[in-house]
Amino acid sequence: MQLPKGVEWAAHCLVVLERLTEDHPVANSTLAEVYGLSPTYLNKHLQALTRHGLLISMPGSAGGFTLSRPASEITLADVVEALEGGGPIFRCTEIRCDGLFQPHSTEIRASGSCAIAAAMWTAEQAWRHSLAAVSITDLVQGVDAVSSKNLNEFVENKNVKVGPIL
């Protein structure tokens, strides 16, 4: 069991978006260039973030993606939920009601939920809770100095090339 690679990409891109966005959208190709990622595949994940309301996409020549709300209100839990679907990582198939116990399934269900499933879901909640405690703002502050400097230089170069809109 492993988280899709897209989660890592999306999280990093949201951080960069927070740094690069200033009332104008950032193109998928730009984000891909920053991290040396496959543009087409990255696009797939950014679309997922858009579908789940984390990003706003703008078509057209000067289009791109923008954060849909302040970075402080976007957490890693949102990112995981957007790319993972938010479904439980442990799925209970209720085998406690199969086999020997089949004839008494209604009684068993009435006695409460499966203890194993309950424990799994509690642990899962701890995980999601920990993820929800980390916002994009927190991650931006965690970016090291040299990376931040590189990003600034990149923006300036883009500035020269693209024009005064940046």
Place this chain on the structure above:
Amino acid sequence: MQLPKGVEWAAHCLVVLERLTEDHPVANSTLAEVYGLSPTYLNKHLQALTRHGLLISMPGSAGGFTLSRPASEITLADVVEALEGGGPIFRCTEIRCDGLFQPHSTEIRASGSCAIAAAMWTAEQAWRHSLAAVSITDLVQGVDAVSSKNLNEFVENKNVKVGPIL
């Protein structure tokens, strides 16, 4: 991302093992019969538990599986680790050192670990910690009355069929 179905099977089987075992091993076919599972596929998971030291397997006509240590010392974390391999759910590919940042990768690495990966691993630790707090003994106590009664009757019937060794 979803946990393999084997985790659920293994957890339930450990609970039944704790109930059924009395100094004699319980066969894979018996466990499969209790829950109406595929014997061959269940065997695969029990082998994994054996490889990781949770179970002891005994070959031969009256062979089977036994808990390798007291049920109070086996936790859900152990089960997940045995069937999942214990590797991190989130794998950091260090894309913060790719693309623009490639020339300064050594500097960036020296500045500390990736903030995103750190947050992910913290959350993962919370998950594992929660799982480690639940032992098989806890789960046995959570079994409802009617299921417990069914198991007892099953053991008695087996008793008649199999002989005095049970």
Place this chain on the structure above:
DNA sequence: GAAGGTGTACTCGGATAGGGCCTGTCCGAGTTATTCGGG
């Protein structure tokens, strides 16, 4: 009656196919900036 050897039935254990999701890629619909021509 007891002991030893043999046969059988049961067990675990690893090696072998199939399906679903993540990975990776491509091309099309739509929109904006640009450019060229006319007034």
Place this chain on the structure above:
DNA sequence: CCCGAATAACTCGGACAGGCCCTATCCGAGTACACCTTC
């Protein structure tokens, strides 16, 4: 010099193959019990 339409290039968006892991199954190696033969 200003305005407007056509062009072109860039954007997002969804549809299309490949690979790996979980799912599911089978058959073989090994062991303990039971029985039979022999002493």
